[in-house]
Amino acid sequence: MADESNTGQVAATIATDGEGKAPTAKKQRTARGPRAAAEPVQATSKASAAKRRRYSEEERNDKLKLIETQVVGGSTLKDAIKSAGISEQTYYQWKGAAKPAEQKLTKSTKPGPAGDELADLVQLEEENQRLRKRLAEKLRAENAELRKRLGLK
The missing domain is CATH 1.10.10 (Arc Repressor Mutant, subunit A)
Incomplete structure (x- = not known):
């Protein structure tokens, strides 16, 4: 069986790996040239037309x-x-x-409806209600007659 306390080879391997990786120096950047002066933006006719006005x-x-x-x-x-x-x-x-x-x-x-127009409007509403009731009665009677003929009731 191998001796666990034998660390001689492992220590030698670590030492050789450590020597192979020497620290490298950082790359030096070259100096930038002077920046070109920013060219002034020329106002176009669109830019002046787009100016907000209240x-x-x-x-x-x-x-x-x-x-x-x-x-x-x-x-x-x-x-x-x-x-x-x-x-x-x-x-x-x-x-x-x-x-x-x-x-x-x-x-x-x-202007709102005058007194005369208001009275006419009320009269028309009443007539409308009467006609609706008459129509409903007529339809009920017709529906009942049809049911009798068909023998549904």
Whole structure:
């Protein structure tokens, strides 16, 4: 049997492996050249046109009216929007925001039914109820007659 206390070969193997791997020096990086100066970005016509501008409520309404008159005059919607100097997205946002305001105004200024109209409306509702009841009775009677004929009841 082998002697477990015999570590001579193992120690010699470890020592030879350790000697074979000598520490290596780190690679030196070469110095970078001077950076090129950043070229100034030239403003294009698109960049200046894309600059945000806030329009007052009056200006918005004026532009919307201008576009509407141009469209009625025979121009296409896209051309009218371009001539107004706004994007299609802006046009539709303004138009959507203007609609609820117009609806509020028309609802508040629209007069309710007058006394005479209200009385007529009530009379029509009563007549409608009477006719519905008559129709329901007629259908029940017809349904009962058909059941008798078929012998279901």
